Amino acid sequence: MPGYLRHTIPQGHNPAMIIGDRLRAMREEKQLSQGDIEKRTGLLRCYISRVENGHTVPAIETLEKMARALEVPLYQLFYEGEEPPKLPILLKRKASDEGAWGSSGKDARYLNKLRRVLGKSDEQDRKLILYMAQKMARR
Secondary structure, eight states: OOHHHHOOOOTTSOHHHHHHHHHHHHHHHTTOOHHHHHHHHOOOHHHHHHHHTTSSOOOHHHHHHHHHHHTSOGGGGTOOSSSOOOOOOOOOOOGGGGGOTTSSHHHHHHHHHHHHHHHHSOHHHHHHHHHHHHHHHTO
């Protein structure tokens, strides 16, 4: 197993430095320079340096670019194992939820249309509509 996959995050350390250390280790493991990463990602070499030294916290989009440049799946930047982590067992929906209003068909289309319209409304109008809907539901 490569060294960068065995890396653990010590408690009390800056996460920006940890991800930077991990990116540097992965880059060096693949014998790539910061210039190589610059060419593959379009990110400036000085920015890559700042990330690797823990001076800048990269956005998820930046991490995606770096993972592609390093030719590794994104999860390997955060996870120590060779295989993807096992997904947690999520709560399953109750059988009664299967036929819930808005879950399929005409109701789902109506709910989606309502969502789009509410998204275009300002917050004060959304609060008013919610208040009115709550009052109507109590009848």
